[in-house]
Amino acid sequence: MLKEHGLGIRNGRIALIAPRAEAIKHATRRTFELTGMLLAPGLVNAHGHAAMTLFRGLADDLPLKSWLQNHIWPAEARWVNEKFIRTGTELAIAEQLQGGITCFSDMYFFPDIASEVAHRTGIRAQITVPVLDFPVPGARDADEALRKGVALFDDLKHHPRLNVAFGPHAPYSVGDDKLESIRVLVAEMDAGIHMHVHETAHEVEEALRLHGERPLARLARQQLLGPRFQAVHMTQIDDEDLALLVEHNCSVIHCPESNLKLASGFCPVERLWDAGVNVAIGTDGAASNNDLDLLGETRTAALLAKAVAGSATALDAHRALRMATLNGARALGLDEHTGSLEVGKFADLVAFDLSGLAQQPIYDPVSQLIYSSGRDCVRHVWVAGKQLLDNRHLTRIDQDRLLVDVHEWCTKIANSDKL
Amino acid sequence: MLKEHGLGIRNGRIALIAPRAEAIKHATRRTFELTGMLLAPGLVNAHGHAAMTLFRGLADDLPLKSWLQNHIWPAEARWVNEKFIRTGTELAIAEQLQGGITCFSDMYFFPDIASEVAHRTGIRAQITVPVLDFPVPGARDADEALRKGVALFDDLKHHPRLNVAFGPHAPYSVGDDKLESIRVLVAEMDAGIHMHVHETAHEVEEALRLHGERPLARLARQQLLGPRFQAVHMTQIDDEDLALLVEHNCSVIHCPESNLKLASGFCPVERLWDAGVNVAIGTDGAASNNDLDLLGETRTAALLAKAVAGSATALDAHRALRMATLNGARALGLDEHTGSLEVGKFADLVAFDLSGLAQQPIYDPVSQLIYSSGRDCVRHVWVAGKQLLDNRHLTRIDQDRLLVDVHEWCTKIANSDKL
Numbered sequence: 117m118l119k120e121h122g123l124g125i126r127n128g129r130i131a132l133i134a135p136r137a138e139a140i141k142h143a144t145r146r147t148f149e150l151t152g153m154l155l156a157p158g159l160v161n162a163h164g165h166a167a168m169t170l171f172r173g174l175a176d177d178l179p180l181k182s183w184l185q186n187h188i189w190p191a192e193a194r195w196v197n198e199k200f201i202r203t204g205t206e207l208a209i210a211e212q213l214q215g216g217i218t219c220f221s222d223m224y225f226f227p228d229i230a231s232e233v234a235h236r237t238g239i240r241a242q243i244t245v246p247v248l249d250f251p252v253p254g255a256r257d258a259d260e261a262l263r264k265g266v267a268l269f270d271d272l273k274h275h276p277r278l279n280v281a282f283g284p285h286a287p288y289s290v291g292d293d294k295l296e297s298i299r300v301l302v303a304e305m306d307a308g309i310h311m312h313v314h315e316t317a318h319e320v321e322e323a324l325r326l327h328g329e330r331p332l333a334r335l336a337r338q339q340l341l342g343p344r345f346q347a348v349h350m351t352q353i354d355d356e357d358l359a360l361l362v363e364h365n366c367s368v369i370h371c372p373e374s375n376l377k378l379a380s381g382f383c384p385v386e387r388l389w390d391a392g393v394n395v396a397i398g399t400d401g402a403a404s405n406n407d408l409d410l411l412g413e414t415r416t417a418a419l420l421a422k423a424v425a426g427s428a429t430a431l432d433a434h435r436a437l438r439m440a441t442l443n444g445a446r447a448l449g450l451d452e453h454t455g456s457l458e459v460g461k462f463a464d465l466v467a468f469d470l471s472g473l474a475q476q477p478i479y480d481p482v483s484q485l486i487y488s489s490g491r492d493c494v495r496h497v498w499v500a501g502k503q504l505l506d507n508r509h510l511t512r513i514d515q516d517r518l519l520v521d522v523h524e525w526c527t528k529i530a531n532s533d534k535l
Numbered sequence: 536m537l538k539e540h541g542l543g544i545r546n547g548r549i550a551l552i553a554p555r556a557e558a559i560k561h562a563t564r565r566t567f568e569l570t571g572m573l574l575a576p577g578l579v580n581a582h583g584h585a586a587m588t589l590f591r592g593l594a595d596d597l598p599l600k601s602w603l604q605n606h607i608w609p610a611e612a613r614w615v616n617e618k619f620i621r622t623g624t625e626l627a628i629a630e631q632l633q634g635g636i637t638c639f640s641d642m643y644f645f646p647d648i649a650s651e652v653a654h655r656t657g658i659r660a661q662i663t664v665p666v667l668d669f670p671v672p673g674a675r676d677a678d679e680a681l682r683k684g685v686a687l688f689d690d691l692k693h694h695p696r697l698n699v700a701f702g703p704h705a706p707y708s709v710g711d712d713k714l715e716s717i718r719v720l721v722a723e724m725d726a727g728i729h730m731h732v733h734e735t736a737h738e739v740e741e742a743l744r745l746h747g748e749r750p751l752a753r754l755a756r757q758q759l760l761g762p763r764f765q766a767v768h769m770t771q772i773d774d775e776d777l778a779l780l781v782e783h784n785c786s787v788i789h790c791p792e793s794n795l796k797l798a799s800g801f802c803p804v805e806r807l808w809d810a811g812v813n814v815a816i817g818t819d820g821a822a823s824n825n826d827l828d829l830l831g832e833t834r835t836a837a838l839l840a841k842a843v844a845g846s847a848t849a850l851d852a853h854r855a856l857r858m859a860t861l862n863g864a865r866a867l868g869l870d871e872h873t874g875s876l877e878v879g880k881f882a883d884l885v886a887f888d889l890s891g892l893a894q895q896p897i898y899d900p901v902s903q904l905i906y907s908s909g910r911d912c913v914r915h916v917w918v919a920g921k922q923l924l925d926n927r928h929l930t931r932i933d934q935d936r937l938l939v940d941v942h943e944w945c946t947k948i949a950n951s952d953k954l
Binding site for chain 1: 591592596597599629630792795835841842848895897902910934941944945948
């Protein structure tokens with residue numbers, strides 16, 4: 117950590133990091149004095165379902181099966197369309213920017229619409245094309261989803277902030293033939309694979325019962341694992357699973373609050389870290405969390421890792437911050453471009469104001485950030501050098517208009533007799 | 536939950552709760568329009584060590600033994616004096632008021648000084664007199680601590696906001712003779728007993744190894760258990776422990792984040808709740824948490840309870856809010872006076888602003904409060920009808936002067952070569 121330093125931005129990238137006196141000589145058009153603030157790499161939210169934010173709190177404190185079958189799936193079937201995705205994704209991006217997130221992974225229906233919103237709002241994103249064995253809003257079947265996904269991938273190939281990954285939903289919801297299509301596609305295109313894997317013990321038990329094979333082992337057999345494979349959740353990890361993750365250099369995306377709230381289990385983060393697995397953090401969707409607060413999620417991850425490992429030294433504050441930034445970028449295949457403050461990388465930055473009472477006294481700013489600070493201390497956010505949050509004000513999103521749109525959806529959904 | 540209602544205050548107490556149109560007829564001197572806000576009972580932080588806030592983040596990510604022996608105890612021996620308690624307690628109260636806490640339990644050295652600060656700032660508190668087998672700042676031995684504690688108890692007997700409890704530190708740090716003195720005292724005075732019990736598996740194992748008895752069983756044998764007994768932590772609970780808690784109608788004070796951060800274990804909250812045990816929530820001290828954020832602690836409790844119980848229906852949002860309010864008041868023996876919005880109780884209130892982006896949409900305000908809201912949404916706080924936080928501004932604490940005092944302590948402590 118550097119004290120009393122300045123950072124210069126040119127053409128959207130970090131051009132200079134130097135002691136204040138040196139940096140100030142290079143000051144040009146606009147200068148920010150960040151007194152009492154910690155300038156950090158923007159947070160990377162490595163797993164979520166952005167537009168589901170419109171279902172936040174619709175159905176809480178229910179068992180997973182009833183939550184999905186009686187509430188979320190009927191609500192999705194009834195309400196999810198292009199307009200829903202537009203408003204829901206914009207709400208998610210607004211919340212994420214206000215929480216210091218400069219890059220997020222999305223995995224939801226109408227990925228083309230989500231990418232439009234991400235493009236317009238200036239944030240960085242991995243747009244994941246969901247693939248399932250059954251029809252979903254926006255795609256009659258997996259083949260159509262993949263066809264549209266390939267077109268979107270090509271459209272965004274040279275986009276400076278957006279990239280497209282493929283998202284077979286989960287081992288239990290995608291058959292071998294679809295997985296094989298995805299394997300061929302991503303190998304050709306060098307795309308990421310983003311997948312819910314081993315979310316619950318039940319998932320692993322059922323796979324063993326039905327197919328005699330653990331889901332991760334099946335994915336290895338089908339040659340899906342590799343450095344571009346993003347295994348989301350992974351609450352169940354035996355020695356062979358761990359060996360597979362290490363051998364194939366996969367990333368694990370840890371969503372501690374969703375795992376707690378749905379009683380899914382505990383991901384053994386410290387064990388993964390010690391084995392050299394890249395672990396990133398995700399909030400999951402706001403319908404099962406219920407926020408997109410990556411700073412809070414990181415705090416939960418740091419606290420929970422200690423109890424799960426039985427060691428108060430597990431996942432210290434500095435490593436936790438790395439998980440929420442550079443490891444997230446690496447999981448999404450973006451660590452050459454973002455995730456740390458290095459000259460040449462994109463200027464994806466967040467300024468945390470640590471001057472409040474609740475952060476005092478400050479012995480170690482990173483410790484105060486992770487253990488004592490809420491996302492309300494986020495003051496400014498830049499993505500590729502463009503300021504998207506200015507003293508908590510969203511510069512590219514009309515917050516009042518967005519709230520009106522959200523309220524309209526809420527009224528419609530809440531009044532629906534289907535729920 | 537009531538919508539579109541008004542609440543009237545007279546002589547520090549809730550005098551009226553009625554539909555808006557009715558309530559407005561009684562409007563007198565000052566009226567608040569709380570549009571978009573949720574008016575709730577003030578939060579009760581049932582366990583903490585207020586002045587330790589000055590050690591927040593001094594030594595993180597260390598094993599409990601090294602944290603205590605190499606950092607916290609030397610720091611306490613060197614720095615804790617009356618002035619330290621004054622500044623540290625005021626910082627803790629300021630942070631707690633900004634976080635919607637109207638009542639807290641304190642257990643730290645110089646309880647007379649802490650009670651002075653609590654008196655002056657207008658908050659409600661249980662001041663716990665710590666008792667240990669060895670000398671502590673402000674008391675050469677347990678006898679002196681008890682003698683001073685009795686005097687303080689008498690001084691505050693008729694105080695409308697402060698009461699005094701006795702705090703044998705833990706079963707392993709207080710001998711049988713001192714426990715017997717405390718038993719006699721509290722029986723005579725009808726005071727509460729506040730004690731760390733079964734914080735770790737190690738504590739229970741050592742007691743079994745050395746004395747052949749679990750600590751809670753020993754406390755029962757010594758007749759310390761009863762409705763005024765506040766058992767803090769309780770991460771280790773077997774069937775006999777549970778039976779003792781139920782039989783004696785004890786309260787358990789759950790500190791989930793401290794238990795996670797120090798890798799102490801998991802308190803089985805749902806099991807306690809189902810057995811009828813009164814469970815309250817505490818933040819613990821800021822040196823081991825590292826904040827006094829009871830709303831965040833409640834969220835952690837609600838999330839964690841589900842994973843620990845293996846059920847997504849465990850500790851729902853409404854029960855979690857009750858734990859953070861009425862159950863806390865009951866644990867501290869104050870539920871006749873505070874902890875819920877009822878005519879006749881003290882007007883200890885918090886107004887949460889749920890109009891922000893991150894709370895939208897709102898299907899169930901309590902769910903949004905517990906699962907989606909940070910303490911930055913606290914707008915106003917009243918204790919016994921006096922407004923102590925006005926649009927986040929502390930009305931009785933000079934925040935600028937406090938920050939100067941805190942900064943002075945931080946500089947001294949950080950520069951000390953003892954650490």
